[in-house]
Amino acid sequence: DAKTTQPPSMDCAEGRAANLPCNHSTISGNEYVYWYRQIHSQGPQYIIHGLKNNETNEMASLIITEDRKSSTLILPHATLRDTAVYYCIVRVTGANNLFFGTGTRLTVIP
Amino acid sequence: NAGVTQTPKFQVLKTGQSMTLQCAQDMNHNSMYWYRQDPGMGLRLIYYSASEGTTDKGEVPNGYNVSRLNKREFSLRLESAAPSQTSVYFCASSEGLADYNEQFFGPGTRLTVL
Numbered sequence: 004d005a006k007t008t009q010p011p012s013m014d015c016a017e018g019r020a021a022n023l024p025c026n027h028s029t030i031s032g033n034e035y036v037y038w039y040r041q042i043h044s045q046g047p048q049y050i051i052h053g054l055k056n057n058e059t060n061e062m063a064s065l066i067i068t069e070d071r072k073s074s075t076l077i078l079p080h081a082t083l084r085d086t087a088v089y090y091c092i093v094r095v096t097g098a099n100n101l102f103f104g105t106g107t108r109l110t111v112i113p
Numbered sequence: 114n115a116g117v118t119q120t121p122k123f124q125v126l127k128t129g130q131s132m133t134l135q136c137a138q139d140m141n142h143n144s145m146y147w148y149r150q151d152p153g154m155g156l157r158l159i160y161y162s163a164s165e166g167t168t169d170k171g172e173v174p175n176g177y178n179v180s181r182l183n184k185r186e187f188s189l190r191l192e193s194a195a196p197s198q199t200s201v202y203f204c205a206s207s208e209g210l211a212d213y214n215e216q217f218f219g220p221g222t223r224l225t226v227l
Contacts, residue, residue, distance in 0.1 A: 035212050046117075046203050046218035047156070054213070094212050099146070100158035100171055101216060 006030065006093040012108040015085075021078040023107050025091030028072040035094045036067060037101065038076045040087040047090070047103065050076065081111045115139055117219035119204050125225045126194045134189040134222050136204030144207045145187035146171075146216060147179060149200040156203065162187055163210050194226045 008026040015021040027036065037052040051058055051065045053074075058065045064077040078085055090106040120135045138145065143164045148156040148171075158171030162181040176198060178190045187206075191198060202222045207214040 033212070037215065044201065044221070044223075046220045049215045049217055052213070052215055096212060099161050099169075099210055100148070101156065103150075103155040105155075 006034075006095075006102075007091045007104055009089075009091050009104070009107045011105065012110070014110050014112055015078075015081045017083060017111050017113050018080055021076075021081040021085065021109060021111070023076040023078075023089050023091075023109065024073065025075070026073045027091070027093045030071050030093050031096065032071075033096050036065070036071075036074050037092040037094055038063070038065065039090045039092065039101070039103070040085075041090070041106075042084075042087040048087075050089075052094075081109075083111050083113065085109065086111045117204055117206055117217055119202075119219040119222050121222060122220070123223045125227065126191075127227050128195060130194050131190065131192050132194065132224075133191075134202055134204075134224075135186070136188065136219060137186045138204075138206040138217075139185065140206060140208075140217065141184070142206040142217075143184070143209050144214070145181065146205040146207075147177075147187070147189045148203045148205065148218075149173065149198075150203060150221075151200050159189065159202075161210075194224075196226045198224065199226045200224060 038050040039047040067074045088106040146161040147159040160179040165184045204219045205216040207216045
């Protein structure tokens with residue numbers, strides 16, 4: 004079952020930062036927050052994940068609130084190629100599958 | 114470094130036909146997975162393999178079989194295809210089953226069963 008809530012859609016101007024929010028108020032202490040994206044009908048692409056601390060990699064930054072009830076994925080300089088559906092996933096402890104909900108459809112506008 | 118590759122990309126079958134979907138990874142990962150994605154349903158886990166020589170059922174295993182051929186390859190077989198198996202199939206791999214191991218996905222196989 005979905006443990007996350009995301010806005011269904013967002014727009015972002017090309018070159019600006021895209022900030023995608025996710026609520027996961029029922030997250031447990033050992034559950035990781037994962038972000039994936041899916042461009043058109045391609046395979047899901049891993050972006051980033053974290054437990055408690057903020058994380059950054061070459062693609063994005065993940066900001067997790069201190070109470071862990073919400074997080075924000077930041078794409079620092081959005082390009083047209085970042086147009087995709089972005090999924091915030093709380094990985095249930097010990098579960099082998101990833102539950103992809105409905106995600107946020109991000110459209111980057113020229 | 115190709116990551117996770119899948120063949121074929123597209124396939125059309127008639128009801129009752131059989132086929133095998135192939136998946137290979139070159140990241141030296143221990144664990145591999147098969148998911149299906151249906152419109153409005155998200156991804157659902159069919160089978161997974163924690164390590165070479167082991168396989169386990171996921172959420173929706175009925176109608177499928179799998180083989181972990183070696184560390185690199187994990188195949189999914191439909192013995193008698195049904196229209197309900199029309200879907201997009203994704204293979205994924207990860208270093209292990211731990212919660213902190215991210216899964217990397219292949220490009221998918223689009224299967225239509227008539």
